[in-house]
Structures are given as C-alpha cells and as structure tokens.
Amino acid sequence: MSTFRARTRVARARPRTAKSPTRLGDVARLARVSTATVSRTINETGAVSEATRRKVLRAVQKLHYYPNAHARSLALGRSNQIGLLVSDIANPFFPELVKAIERDAYQRGFEVILAETDYDHERLAKSVRRFLERDVAGVIIMASEVDMPLVAGLARRRVPLVFLDLEVTGQGTSTVSVDYGRGIDEAVHHLAELGHREIAYVSGPPNLSSAAQRLQAFRAAVARYIGPRSHPRVYDGDFRLESGLRAGREILAAPARPTAIMAANDLMALGVVKACRAEGLSIPRDLSVVGFDDIAFASLADPPLSTVCLPRDALARGATAALLNSLDEGSHAVTPGMVPTYFVARGSTGPAPK
Amino acid sequence: MSTFRARTRVARARPRTAKSPTRLGDVARLARVSTATVSRTINETGAVSEATRRKVLRAVQKLHYYPNAHARSLALGRSNQIGLLVSDIANPFFPELVKAIERDAYQRGFEVILAETDYDHERLAKSVRRFLERDVAGVIIMASEVDMPLVAGLARRRVPLVFLDLEVTGQGTSTVSVDYGRGIDEAVHHLAELGHREIAYVSGPPNLSSAAQRLQAFRAAVARYIGPRSHPRVYDGDFRLESGLRAGREILAAPARPTAIMAANDLMALGVVKACRAEGLSIPRDLSVVGFDDIAFASLADPPLSTVCLPRDALARGATAALLNSLDEGSHAVTPGMVPTYFVARGSTGPAPK
DNA sequence: GTAAACGCTGTAAACGCTTACACCTCCGCC
DNA sequence: GGCGGAGGTGTAAGCGTTTACAGCGTTTAC
Numbered sequence: 164m165s166t167f168r169a170r171t172r173v174a175r176a177r178p179r180t181a182k183s184p185t186r187l188g189d190v191a192r193l194a195r196v197s198t199a200t201v202s203r204t205i206n207e208t209g210a211v212s213e214a215t216r217r218k219v220l221r222a223v224q225k226l227h228y229y230p231n232a233h234a235r236s237l238a239l240g241r242s243n244q245i246g247l248l249v250s251d252i253a254n255p256f257f258p259e260l261v262k263a264i265e266r267d268a269y270q271r272g273f274e275v276i277l278a279e280t281d282y283d284h285e286r287l288a289k290s291v292r293r294f295l296e297r298d299v300a301g302v303i304i305m306a307s308e309v310d311m312p313l314v315a316g317l318a319r320r321r322v323p324l325v326f327l328d329l330e331v332t333g334q335g336t337s338t339v340s341v342d343y344g345r346g347i348d349e350a351v352h353h354l355a356e357l358g359h360r361e362i363a364y365v366s367g368p369p370n371l372s373s374a375a376q377r378l379q380a381f382r383a384a385v386a387r388y389i390g391p392r393s394h395p396r397v398y399d400g401d402f403r404l405e406s407g408l409r410a411g412r413e414i415l416a417a418p419a420r421p422t423a424i425m426a427a428n429d430l431m432a433l434g435v436v437k438a439c440r441a442e443g444l445s446i447p448r449d450l451s452v453v454g455f456d457d458i459a460f461a462s463l464a465d466p467p468l469s470t471v472c473l474p475r476d477a478l479a480r481g482a483t484a485a486l487l488n489s490l491d492e493g494s495h496a497v498t499p500g501m502v503p504t505y506f507v508a509r510g511s512t513g514p515a516p517k
Numbered sequence: 518m519s520t521f522r523a524r525t526r527v528a529r530a531r532p533r534t535a536k537s538p539t540r541l542g543d544v545a546r547l548a549r550v551s552t553a554t555v556s557r558t559i560n561e562t563g564a565v566s567e568a569t570r571r572k573v574l575r576a577v578q579k580l581h582y583y584p585n586a587h588a589r590s591l592a593l594g595r596s597n598q599i600g601l602l603v604s605d606i607a608n609p610f611f612p613e614l615v616k617a618i619e620r621d622a623y624q625r626g627f628e629v630i631l632a633e634t635d636y637d638h639e640r641l642a643k644s645v646r647r648f649l650e651r652d653v654a655g656v657i658i659m660a661s662e663v664d665m666p667l668v669a670g671l672a673r674r675r676v677p678l679v680f681l682d683l684e685v686t687g688q689g690t691s692t693v694s695v696d697y698g699r700g701i702d703e704a705v706h707h708l709a710e711l712g713h714r715e716i717a718y719v720s721g722p723p724n725l726s727s728a729a730q731r732l733q734a735f736r737a738a739v740a741r742y743i744g745p746r747s748h749p750r751v752y753d754g755d756f757r758l759e760s761g762l763r764a765g766r767e768i769l770a771a772p773a774r775p776t777a778i779m780a781a782n783d784l785m786a787l788g789v790v791k792a793c794r795a796e797g798l799s800i801p802r803d804l805s806v807v808g809f810d811d812i813a814f815a816s817l818a819d820p821p822l823s824t825v826c827l828p829r830d831a832l833a834r835g836a837t838a839a840l841l842n843s844l845d846e847g848s849h850a851v852t853p854g855m856v857p858t859y860f861v862a863r864g865s866t867g868p869a870p871k
Numbered sequence: 872g873t874a875a876a877c878g879c880t881g882t883a884a885a886c887g888c889t890t891a892c893a894c895c896t897c898c899g900c901c
Numbered sequence: 902g903g904c905g906g907a908g909g910t911g912t913a914a915g916c917g918t919t920t921a922c923a924g925c926g927t928t929t930a931c
Contacts (some may be wrong), residue, residue, distance in 0.1 A: 184674070186917055197881045202919060209920085210878055232650040233596065234917035236587040237886045244630070251616070253813065258612045262605070265633050269640070274647060276598070277631040279619050286623070293628055296586040316581075320538070404817055433817060440819060459607065460814050463758055463787060465794060540887055551911045556889060563890085564908055588887035591916045 185226040194222040205230065236298060244274045245486065246294035250282050250306035255430070255458040256475075257305070260327075263479030264303060271487065273300065280306045288313055295320055301486040303327065307371055325485045327478055328373055337488075339481035339500035341373070343380040346471035346504030347425075350453050351384035353469075353506055354423045358515035359451060360389060361421035363396045365410040365431050374402070377427045377455060396421065400431045407434020415442050422450060422515040429454035429461045429470055436464070436511065447513030457507060466510030477502040539580040548576035559584065590652060598628045599840065600648035604636050604660035609784070609812040610829075611659070614681075617833030618657060625841065627654065634660045642667055649674055655840040657681065661725055679839045681832055682727050691842075693835035693854035695727070697734040700825035700858030701779075704807050705738035707823075707860055708777045712869035713805060714743060715775035717750045719764040719785050728756070731781045731809060750775065754785045761788020769796050776804060776869040783808035783815045783824055790818070790865065801867030811861060820864030831856040 191198045196215060203209040204219040211219075222228070236242035245268055249257050261277065268275050276297065278290035287308055294302050295317075302317070305327035314331055317324050326338045354362055364381050367374030378397065385395050398413060400406035407426055411434060414424060426432035432454030436446060444450055446466055454461055457472035481500035545552045550569060557563040558573040565573075576582070590596035599622055603611050619629050630651065632644035641662055648656050649671075656671070659681035668685055671678055680692045708716055718735050721728030732751065739749050752767060754760035761780055765788060768778060780786035786808030790800060798804055800820055808815055811826035835854035 187919095188917080198918080199882080199920070200880060203880090206919085210880095212879060215879080229646060229650055231591070231652065231917050232647070233587045233590040233652060234886090235919075237585070237591055237888085238917080238919045240886070242587060247631075252606075252612045252619075253616050255609075255612075255813070258606045258609075261631070262607045262633065265606070265631060266635075269632065269644075274651070275631050277601075277615070277619060277629050278623065279616065281620075290623075292583060293586070296583055297628070298585065298587060437817075437819060459609070460817075463791075463814075465791060465819065538887095541889095542887080552888080553890070553912080554910060557910090560889085564910095566909060569909080585887050588916090589889075591918085592887080592889045594916070 184231075185228045187228075187230070189226055190219065190222045190228050193226060194218045240298065241300055242298045243272055244276050244297055244299050246276050246278065246290070246297070246299045246302040248278050248280060248287065248290055248294075248302065248304045248306055250280045250308065252277075252279060255460065256428075256456055256473075259459070259475040260305065260479055263476040264482060267479055267483040271483070280308055282306075282308055284308050284310065291317060295322065301325065303482045303486065304329070307373075323486050325482045327482055330372060337485040337500070339478060339485060339502060341376075341473060341478070342501050342503045343373075343376045344383070346473070346506050347377065347380040347455075348384045348387070349506035350425065350469075350471050351381065351388050353508060353512065354425075354451060354453065355388035357423075357451065357513065359421075359423040360393075360515070361395070361419070362389070362423045362425055363398065363414050363421040365398045365400045365407055365424065365426040365435060367400060367402045367427040367431075369399065374427055381425060400427065400434075402428050402430060404430045404434040404437075407431030408438050409434070411435035411438025412441075415439065415444070420450075423453070423512070424450065425453040425455075427455055429456045429458045429468060432468055432470065432511075433460070433464060436468070446511050449516055451512040451515070453506075453512060462509065464511075469509045469512040470507055471504050472507050473504050474502060538585070539582045541582075541584070543580055544573065544576045544582050547580060548572045594652065595654055596652045597626055598630050598651055598653050600630050600632065600644070600651070600653045600656040602632050602634060602641065602644055602648075602656065602658045602660055604634045604662065606631075606633060609814065610782075610810055610827075613813070613829040614659065614833055617830040618836060621833055621837040625837070634662055636660075636662055638662050638664065645671060649676065655679065657836045657840065658683070661727075677840050679836045681836055684726060691839040691854070693832060693839060693856060695730075695827060695832070696855050696857045697727075697730045698737070700827070700860050701731065701734040701809075702738045702741070703860035704779065704823075704825050705735065705742050707862060707866065708779075708805060708807065709742035711777075711805065711867065713775075713777040714747075714869070715749070715773070716743070716777045716779055717752065717768050717775040719752045719754045719761055719778065719780040719789060721754060721756045721781040721785075723753065728781055735779060754781065754788075756782050756784060758784045758788040758791075761785030762792050763788070765789035765792025766795075769793065769798070774804075777807070777866070778804065779807040779809075781809055783810045783812045783822060786822055786824065786865075787814070787818060790822070800865050803870055805866040805869070807860075807866060816863065818865075823863045823866040824861055825858050826861050827858050828856060 301323035398410040454470035461468040655677035752764040808824035815822040
C-alpha cells in the first residue's frame with residue numbers, strides 16, 4: 164500500500180443542524196451556468212441573456228435559494244446595515260424617531276442595528292465598535308454621551324456619521340440640528356397674543372446643549388414679544404415628569420404667580436399640569452401651559468397639551484438623507500441639515516386671566 | 518520583449534476610500550506569528566503561551582485592529598445577530614419590550630436587528646427573509662400578522678424562533694405566552710371587593726388572539742367574583758384611544774350605568790376616562806376604570822390608572838431565554854414560557870358609589 | 872475582407888476570518 | 902532510552918459571495 168496522500172484532508176464536517184442551505188454554486192450547477200452568471204442575474208449587474216436569466220431564476224426558485232448576506236458583505240467590503248444608537252428607547256421621544264428611521268432605511272434596502280447607550284459611555288463606545296466590526300454603511304447617533312476621542316476614532320474609519328441634535332464637528336460627520344427658535348418663538352408669540360405677560364420657564368439640565376438652546380430661544384422670544392426688560396423666572400428641571408411637578412409646585416407657591424408656564428419638554432409640562440390640578444387650578448382658565456416635543460401623549464392628555472412639535476420624521480429623514488448623501492457621493496461633505504419646529508395650539512393654553 | 522505573463526493579474530483595486538483596515542494577517546505579521554495564533558488569542562480559544570499572547574495583544578493595540586464581523590460570521594456559519602420584529606414601535610407597549618430585549622441581547626454579546634412590520638404581511642415576510650440572509654442566531658416576533666406558510670419556511674431553516682404572545686405551533690418554535698388570567702382575576706376581585714357589581718368591558722379586536730384571551734379571562738373572573746349569572750356588557754374596541762372614548766360615551770349614555778369599566782388596554786381605558794371627564798363624572802368617585810398593559814403613561818395619567826401590568830422585562834427575558842436555550846442545546850425543544858400578569862391598584866379605582 | 876466593437880459567459884482570485892491537521896518540543900514515566 | 906502525552910504553533914482549506922479578465926461568436930464599420 165503506497166502512502167497515498169492525495170485527498171487526505173477530508174471535507175471539514177461542520178456541525179450543521181440541518182441540511183446545508185443552498186449556495187450560489189448549487190444554483191449554478193442546476194442551471195448549468197457559472198456562479199458569475201448567477202450572481203450577475205440575481206443582482207442585475209452585467210448583461211445576461213434572457214434565456215439564461217430564466218434558467219437561473221427557475222433554479223433559484225426550485226432550490227429556495229437566498230443569498231448569504233455575510234459573504235456578500237465580505238466580498239463587497241461593506242454591508243447594507245446601518246447602526247442606530249439612542250440613549251433610551253423608553254423615552255417617549257425616541258420610538259417615533261426610530262420608527263421613521265427604520266422605515267426610511269427599510270425602503271432603501273438597509274437594515275437597522277439598534278443599540279442603546281442607556282446614558283453610559285462605555286456602552287456607547289462598545290456599540291459603536293460593534294458597528295464598525297459590521298462594516299456598517301453608516302451610523303446615526305442620538306445620545307448626548309458622546310465624547311470626542313470616540314468621534315475621532317470613528318472619523319478615522321471613514322464611516323458616515325450622523326449626529327442628531329448634537330453639535331459635533333469632525334471630518335465625515337454630519338449633524339442634523341434642530342431649529343428651536345422658530346417653534347418657541349411661535350409659542351411665546353401665541354401666549355403674548357393671549358395677553359400673558361408673566362411666563363415662567365421650566366428648563367432641562369443646563370449642561371445639555373439641547374436644553375440650553377431651548378432656554379436661549381425662549382429668552383429671545385420673551386424679549387421680543389413681551390419686552391426686553393422682562394425677566395422671566397426660570398426653574399431647573401431634568402426633563403422628567405417629577406421635576407416638572409416640583410417646579411410647578413414651587414411656581415404656584417411663589418408670591419407673584421405667572422399666568423403661563425412653558426416647559427422644555429412635554430413630560431415636565433405634564434408635571435406642571437399635575438401640580439396645577441393638585442392646587443385646584445383649572446387649565447387653561449387659570450393658567451396656560453406649553454410643552455415641547457409633542458410626544459404622542461401630549462394630544463391625549465387632559466387638556467390636550469399645547470406644545471412645540473419637534474417633527475420626528477423630519478429628523479429621521481434628515482439623518483437618512485445625510486447618511487445616503489455620504490454614501491452616494493463618497494464625498495464626506497458635511498451636509499448640514501436643519502429641522503424646523505412649530506407650535507401646536509391645543510387645549511392647555513387660553514387667554515390670560517384678568 | 519517576451520510575453521511575460523506571470524503576475525499578470527493585478528491585485529484588484531478595490532475602491533477604498535481610506536487606507537484599508539488592518540486585518541488579522543497584519544497583526545500576525547507584526548507579532549511574527551501565524552494568523553491562527555492571532556485568532557486563537559483574541560477569541561481565547563485554544564492554548565496560547567503567555568509570551569505570545571502579549572505579543573499579539575500588543576500588535577492588536579498598535580494597529581488599532583478590530584475583527585471583521587462578516588468574515589467571522591461567514592467562517593462560523595452563524596452570526597451574533599438576532600432579529601427582532603415588532604408591528605409598531607410607536608405603540609407605547611413596545612418600546613419597553615424592545616429595550617429589555619436589547620439589554621439582554623447586548624449583555625450576551627448579541628446585536629439586535631430591528632424591523633417593523635407596520636401591520637403588513639409583506640413587510641414581515643421580507644424582513645424575515647433578510648434575517649435569514651444574515652444567518653441570524655434567532656428571531657423574535659411580536660406581531661400578529663404572521664401566517665403559517667412563513668412560519669413553516671422559517672422552521673425549515675432551523676432558525677430558533679420565538680413568538681411573543683402568539684400561539685404558533687411548529688418545530689423549532691417557542692412561544693412565550695402570557696397568563697392573562699391572573700392579573701385580570703386580581704383586577705376583577707379588587708373591583709368586587711370595592712362593591713362593584715356591574716362592570717362593563719371594552720374589548721380589543723375580536724379576531725386578535727390576545728384580545729380574545731383577555732375577554733375570556735375577564736368573563737371567567739366576573740363569573741367567579743360577581744356571580745355566574747352576571748352578564749357583563751362588552752363593547753368592541755380596536756385597542757386605540759378613540760375607540761375607548763367612543764365606548765365610554767356609549768356606556769355612559771346607556772340606561773343602566775355600570776359602576777366600573779375595564780378596558781383591554783390602557784389606551785382605551787384612557788379613552789374611557791376622557792369620556793367620563795367630558796360627562797363631568799369624577800373618577801374614581803362616580804366610576805372606576807381599569808386598564809391593561811401598564812404602559813408608562815398609566816401611572817402618569819390623572820388619576821393614575823389602575824391597571825393590569827404585563828411585565829415587559831419578563832416577556833423579554835422569556836424571549837431571550839427561549840432563544841438562547843435553542844442555541845445552546847441545539848435541541849429545538851419547545852420551551853414554553855409563561856409570563857404572569859398582575860393587578861396594580863392606583864387612583865382610578867375606588868368604592869362603588871351607592 | 873478585416874478590424875473593431877459588442878454581448879454573453881466562464882475561470883478563478885479575492886474578501887478576512889476559523890480551525891482541522893500536522894508537527895515540533897518538552898516533560899514525566901517506566 | 903523510549904514512549905506517550907500535553908502544550909504551542911503553523912499551514913492551508915474552507916465559508917459563499919463578487920468581479921476583473923479573458924475568450925468566444927456576432928455584428929457593424931470601413
């Protein structure tokens with residue numbers, strides 16, 4: 164017996180739970196063409212004669228063939244997945260945003276990998292890293308716990324990166340920002356028209372840029388419609404309902420009550436409403452309340468909350484558009500998007516009491 | 518000039534926007550070991566001497582190396598991604614569920630690909646297909662628009678499949694179901710103790726299994742605590758607030774008013790509350806209202822809504838557990854999970870008026 | 872009539888990883 | 902002194918795609 168070594172390596176028996184899925188090669192064999200042709204057929208890239216096309220498609224059908232996305236991504240050097248990173252989906256602002264982004268992505272053939280940071284730097288960093296490992300086509304981040312080293316690292320990889328409502332500068336980076344001014348201006352204008360002269364404000368955490376911007380817009384609007392000498396009282400909140408409740412109590416307990424209260428988000432505004440109700444005040448007869456965001460519950464509340472709407476789909480569209488711009492052009496140009504806000508008058512605002 | 522053909526194939530110039538990412542091979546070269554060793558080191562699979570380990574890790578650091586997940590998934594024949602399919606994230610029930618699942622998955626090293634069906638069969642089918650192309654480790658579906666052919670197709674692929682609150686039978690399929698009985702029983706018991714004898718019910722769409730189950734549980738509880746001859750009035754809703762509002766109006770307009778109303782979900786319960794308020798009724802003095810789900814807003818509403826809590830984390834945990842069971846054991850045993858529900862008494866329920 | 876152009880197809884080299892085998896060294900044991 | 906085993910490492914064959922290049926038969930243009 165000669166030491167016959169050919170074919171000594173047996174085919175690696177991979178632990179397949181079921182019969183292996185069909186591959187391109189199987190289709191090619193059945194259709195009696197090459198794998199190249201099959202690939203060209205199913206991707207509609209390159210010329211294929213009608214006859215061949217039909218043969219191939221028939222084989223695909225017959226074998227229930229579907230391509231392996233990983234192999235494809237590997238060969239292509241990119242994937243059709245995008246990473247979406249938010250701090251907390253349970254926050255009522257996010258679901259609609261996620262929904263809109265997912266819809267847009269789906270339509271353009273992208274999948275969304277969703278990750279939450281839970282307000283944690285490390286989770287954010289780790290998730291971003293996982294995105295990179297996946298060769299994602301782009302990353303959309305709406306979370307405030309971003310730090311510069313991370314962004315720098317991402318920019319180095321040339322991954323299109325879109326920040327929502329977060330001023331981040333860096334190459335290959337887009338920011339879709341929010342025009343807080345307009346909506347807040349409209350809201351204050353509305354209140355002023357209704358005769359309100361004293362408007363208190365419940366702010367978000369001052370270290371958050373979005374909170375700061377809202378506050379600034381509010382001050383500007385008050386100066387404009389009420390008078391430059393007017394100094395509205397400002398209370399600090401943390402974007403949560405309880406803080407609105409506390410601020411509401413404080414405001415109502417103070418000697419000179421305002422006739423209207425604006426809050427930096429709807430949750431706090433609802434807290435204010437709760438405080439008023441506890442005091443036996445009627446809204447909007449005794450006091451007008453305005454929120455911000457226009458979360459789903461704003462219109463369901465009682466009374467329906469007048470609020471400034473930050474349109475989620477515009478934000479989402481801005482994000483996906485920015486991402487796809489970067490993809491198509493390959494130019495990592497900063498496409499600055501700006502989504503508007505606008506005031507929605509509902510039941511919680513009315514004429515100032517005499 | 519001889520026709521020198523060696524090396525005629527140039528390395529394919531792939532359009533790399535930036536310098537190519539570092540690969541395993543680069544690390545191996547720098548560390549002066551083989552790719553196998555590098556792989557074994559970073560994956561902690563197989564024995565590697567301490568000295569080598571350090572060399573490799575240093576090289577990894579130096580090159581900012583991170584592995585390519587697609588290549589890995591391809592080689593492994595599976596990915597560390599799971600597919601999550603819900604009908605509508607904007608529905609206030611889902612965000613917390615998604616959150617819990619994402620958290621669980623993240624901790625175990627899985628990524629979540631999120632997709633929405635938007636109550637559309639075709640989108641569901643297409644998303645599922647994309648999941649398959651991704652070799653996902655498993656799929657979690659919480660959407661009622663599932664049809665049998667689809668499930669059959671999935672089962673054929675042997676992808677662990679978990680349905681939430683959806684009775685689906687099939688090989689390799691787990692269902693995490695919800696024990697509606699307990700919470701609803703508790704709720705009705707609570708109302709009965711408070712002296713309520715006439716409890717109206719606002720149901721969900723009768724063709725949805727979850728709605729049917731809730732209704733059945735309600736009837737059983739009424740028979741038990743109020744009396745077997747009691748025939749509570751049942752109104753049809755569609756799980757949306759407006760339908761609760763309509764049902765509420767209808768109930769209040771009817772000659773014999775009940776003293777309590779239970780709704781199949783919180784949204785409809787809030788609709789009922791709204792209807793009551795419009796009639797000038799005070800809750801819970803004139804009427805008690807109970808919801809179902811315990812969405813975030815239930816506790817924030819005014820009055821805080823007494824409701825039956827369907828714990829999202831338990832549901833999520835059931836789902837991920839079922840998935841990982843299938844993964845570990847390879848046994849596609851049906852691990853039937855059952856998540857309990859429980860009543861939460863809050864401000865919307867009180868003693869029956871005399 | 873020939874050259875250039877075109878349409879279609881196949882061959883085989885990547886893509887970046889995992890891992891079965893082979894091999895080598897060192898150690899303990901009889 | 903030989904042998905078995907264990908620990909460490911390298912070689913190279915996949916994983917299932919995409920696609921550059923080459924080759925072929927047909928037109929088309931001159």
